[in-house]
Amino acid sequence: MNIYKRLLFIINPHAGIHRKDERLSEIILCFSDHGYETVVCFTREGGDATRLVEEHAYDDIELIVCMGGDGTLNEVITGCRKIKWNKAVGYIPAGSTNDFASSLGLSSDPVEAAANIMKGRARELDIGEFNGRTFVYTASCGMFTKVSYETPQKYKNVLGHFAYILEGIKELPSTQAMHMRILAEGNVYEDNYLFVTICNTFSLGGVMTLGRDQVMLDDGLFELLLISQPHDLIQLNNIINCLREHRYDSPNITFCRTDQATISCSKSPDWALDGEKGEGMVMNRFSVIPGGIRMIY
Ligand SMILES: [Mg+2]
Structure with missing residues (x-):
């Protein structure tokens, strides 16, 4: 019997000031400890994160988490809007300037940020639309x-x-x-x-x-x-x-x-x-x- 929930994890490997590879296994282990089977996708160029949400956020995905900068988050949220995703999104900030991450008070330690998503509370936040x-x-x-x-x-x-x-x-x-x-x-x-x-x-x-x-x-x-x-x-x-x-x-x-x-x-x-x-x-x-x-x- 599969007791795992599925999590879509979108990673921008180019963003950020830290090498993240060595923390990835810790993050995925953290998801696993909280009952998630993780589907990992890497972006390669601009716009990929939107496409990955559209292509991989099937009905059996319970949570989307992205790791990258605010631009990566923007792309993920854009994808979520396109597919009318109404479940939660988590954000592990790994960009060089993370304005929105600091507004949310997210940890700059990626493993801690992942753990906080697992223990966190979903909140509905406003977003904007500019010329569509x-x-x-x-x-x-x-x-x-x-x-x-x-x-x-x-x-x-x-x-x-x-x-x-x-x-x-x-x-x-x-x-x-x-x-x-x-x-x-x-x-x-x-x-x-x-x-x-x-x-x-x-x-x-x-x-x-x-x-x-x-x-x-x-x-x-x-x-x-x-x-x-x-x-x-x-x-x-x-x-x-x-x-x-x-x-x-x-x-x-x-x-x-x-x-x-x-x-x-x-x-x-x-x-x-x-x-x-x-x-x-x-x-x-x-x-x-x-x-x-x-x-x-
Ligand atoms: Mg406001």
Whole structure:
């Protein structure tokens, strides 16, 4: 008699700063100790994790666990949405910057993170949709946005957060403010913006944090943070200080919560969805999918 439940384990072997091979057997043993037979799949290129969910999450799979960075999680959640998966998903963070993992308070030790999934409680969390694409915690545009997806993986692995900051500084002189008109919560915001993000997280790109008392991951709302182009060094300094202190009362900062937004741009700049490159258009639409994913942790 087969008493095992089945678990689909999707691994991105390229993400992350640690060699994970030697921990894999410990993780799978942990799953086995909790009554799971593990189906192991490795990703080879971008988009694979979505495809693996679509191809392997049969009815007899009770739980999907992914190991990789936030981009891998994004792909898995995208696959889950496609197949209308309503069981739980676990996440073992192994990327170089794990914004969402730190928002969830996941252990950076992969075996401990696996054990916490086994003992964990499933929670319904909000996710977002941007121009029809699923994202877990951030859709961003402007300064620092390109950093996450243009920094070569080998630098990300070796340097971690520092790679983002280095690349971000390199990007500053070429960053041009974008003229945008944003409709959210019945308000219209229009200005030249250096940085725009719609997010549901405490940490962004490893370089910026939002106050833990200001963000809830299951309130049906995402935070909208807009940074207008500063006109002098005093304004720039003010922006930096406000962001550091989690105050959003600067005249150059707009901060609000919304469950949907329409963003029109004069051009169609690149957006990053969970740190991966996303298509931006002249007219962009965002909406929240309340409780769109069941995460266990
Ligand atoms: Mg929220």
